[in-house]
Amino acid sequence: MPSGPxxxxxxNPWFSWDYLERNGADVLRYTQQHASLTVQAVLIALVVAxxxxxxxxxxxxLAGPVLASTGVLYTIPSLALFAILAPVTGIRRTTVLIxxxxxxxxxxxxxxLVGLQGVDPAVLDAARGMGYGRLRLLLGVELPQAxxxxxxxxxxxxxxxxxxxxxxxxxxxxGLGQLMFRGFRSDYHAEIMTATVVCLxxxxxADLALALLGRVLTPWRRSSRTPDVAPGTPxxxxxxx
Amino acid sequence: xxxxxxxxxxxNDPLNWSGRQGVLALTRTHLEVSAVAVVLALxxxxxxxxWLGHRGRGATVGVVVANTTRALPTLAxxxxxxxxxxxGSTATALACAVFAVPPILANxxxxxxxxxxxxxxxxxxxGMSGVRVLWSVEVPLAVPLIAAxxxxxxxxxxxxxxxxxxxxxxxxxxxxxxxxxxxxxxxALAGGILVAGLCLLVEGLLALLERAxxxxxxxxxARGADGHAPSRGPHPRRPVALGARRGSNExxxxx
Numbered sequence: 174m175p176s177g178p179x180x181x182x183x184x185n186p187w188f189s190w191d192y193l194e195r196n197g198a199d200v201l202r203y204t205q206q207h208a209s210l211t212v213q214a215v216l217i218a219l220v221v222a223x224x225x226x227x228x229x230x231x232x233x234x235l236a237g238p239v240l241a242s243t244g245v246l247y248t249i250p251s252l253a254l255f256a257i258l259a260p261v262t263g264i265r266r267t268t269v270l271i272x273x274x275x276x277x278x279x280x281x282x283x284x285x286l287v288g289l290q291g292v293d294p295a296v297l298d299a300a301r302g303m304g305y306g307r308l309r310l311l312l313g314v315e316l317p318q319a320x321x322x323x324x325x326x327x328x329x330x331x332x333x334x335x336x337x338x339x340x341x342x343x344x345x346x347x348g349l350g351q352l353m354f355r356g357f358r359s360d361y362h363a364e365i366m367t368a369t370v371v372c373l374x375x376x377x378x379a380d381l382a383l384a385l386l387g388r389v390l391t392p393w394r395r396s397s398r399t400p401d402v403a404p405g406t407p408x409x410x411x412x413x414x
Numbered sequence: 415x416x417x418x419x420x421x422x423x424x425x426n427d428p429l430n431w432s433g434r435q436g437v438l439a440l441t442r443t444h445l446e447v448s449a450v451a452v453v454l455a456l457x458x459x460x461x462x463x464x465w466l467g468h469r470g471r472g473a474t475v476g477v478v479v480a481n482t483t484r485a486l487p488t489l490a491x492x493x494x495x496x497x498x499x500x501x502g503s504t505a506t507a508l509a510c511a512v513f514a515v516p517p518i519l520a521n522x523x524x525x526x527x528x529x530x531x532x533x534x535x536x537x538x539x540x541g542m543s544g545v546r547v548l549w550s551v552e553v554p555l556a557v558p559l560i561a562a563x564x565x566x567x568x569x570x571x572x573x574x575x576x577x578x579x580x581x582x583x584x585x586x587x588x589x590x591x592x593x594x595x596x597x598x599x600x601x602a603l604a605g606g607i608l609v610a611g612l613c614l615l616v617e618g619l620l621a622l623l624e625r626a627x628x629x630x631x632x633x634x635x636a637r638g639a640d641g642h643a644p645s646r647g648p649h650p651r652r653p654v655a656l657g658a659r660r661g662s663n664e665x666x667x668x669x
Contacts, residue, residue, distance in 0.1 A: 245614065248569055248610075248613050248614055249573075249610040249614070250572070250573035250574070250577075250609055251573070251577075252587055252590055252591075252606070252609065253573075253606040253613070254610070255606070256590045256593070256594070256605055256606025257603060257607065257610065259602065259603070260418065260599050260600075260603050335485065335487075336484060336485055338487075339488075339489040340488075342580065343580070343590070343591060347489075349487075350487065350489050353487075353489055353490055353493045354489070354493065354580065356493065356497070357496060357497055360497060362497055365490070365494055366494070368490070369490040369494065372486075372487055373485055373486060376485035380485075
């Protein structure tokens with residue numbers, strides 16, 4: 174940075190409205206890339222995680238291996254994962270997406286499984302006594318009961334995915350990370366700070382939206398009475414289909 | 415596969431292992447920076463976590479801290495520090511320590527806060543002071559969770575340090591980043607394998623260490639708590655009393 178131009182050294186504020194006005198299009202473009210990568214990754218991960226966790230739940234013997242392998246995968250740093258994936262899938266957006274899906278998947282599987290296992294045994298007994306079969310029990314009782322845990326997992330996965338997208342910069346598809354890196358390269362403080370703030374805002378907005386979704390999906394939790402579910406209404410979330 | 419053989423060739427070249435930018439030197443720097451970061455995080459998170467858990471009010475604070483730092487991209491913090499003129503190992507260690515605090519803090523809070531209130535009451539009844547209760551009852555019982563938190567934090571640091579290579583820090587990540595930058599994907603792959611291997615190795619070692627420090631009587635519980643997902647879920651196999659809200663001691667606390 175000593176080699177940076179003198180002009181930049183003269184005025185290099187962290188916050189600059191001027192920057193945003195001039196580079197609004199860039200910021201918007203990278204924000205869109207960031208958001209679309211996040212949404213896609215989390216949705217794909219959810220679609221994969223639900224059956225996987227359900228399988229591990231229904232066949233408890235599979236739960237150990239599933240969790241252990243997700244744990245091992247989770248230990249691999251994102252940078253290393255991208256480096257390992259890149260030769261296979263190429264320097265493309267897909268590579269970043271696959272990496273993001275892997276990490277989101279691990280968080281989701283774990284949370285869905287915890288949610289399924291945490292269902293009140295009394296509720297399960299009641300449903301069984303009403304003649305529910307295994308599949309109907311899973312879809313009609315356990316899954317709706319696990320919605321709070323699933324939503325918690327979704328929030329966790331989404332927030333960490335938003336942060337993780339930036340690492341995609343090594344492949345060239347890092348969303349706002351691209352801006353941070355560019356700002357770092359050209360010693361442009363406003364660019365780094367703007368990208369950081371937008372990134373945090375993105376995480377915040379996504380988190381709030383999901384929290385709201387969780388409230389909408391679990392109307393029975395809002396009443397302060399004892400949590401009893403109406404099993405007839407299948408609350409099994411629009412995302413499953 | 416072309417890139418794969420390139421990676422194997424790279425890994426088999428002794429010149430890549432020795433010297434200032436060799437694998438061995440980079441591994442050493444990587445471990446040193448990580449150790450500093452973990453110590454820094456421990457200094458901040460452990461006392462705070464134990465105290466908050468002891469007071470029984472920290473749960474929300476821990477969650478808020480954990481969620482906020484999770485949303486902050488590592489790259490953002492690193493570039494921010496670098497752009498302010500903070501380069502090199504110290505800045506990297508500092509940035510990584512920030513990301514190791516949440517798991518350690520959260521686990522310490524939940525570990526100490528989640529100690530069976532009966533045990534706490536019994537200790538009080540024996541005439542123990544608050545500090546003594548914390549030190550000889552709560553901390554020993556919370557050791558499995560605290561150790562799991564430190565392990566998660568340490569592995570997280572080890573995984574975050576490579577990112578510093580993007581802003582000029584040295585670590586094993588340097589190999590990956592320079593491989594990508596020069597479009598030698600074999601080298602990047604080799605670096606990726608090394609980084610992943612180091613993390614898995616340390617994770618395994620720490621798991622053994624965690625087992626060793628966990629008192630024998632608590633081991634089955636440590637299994638249930640399961641390393642990564644600190645604390646949130648209920649213990650699946652333990653039957654929960656009807657009507658009891660998970661993870662709260664309120665109903666049980668006042669006799």
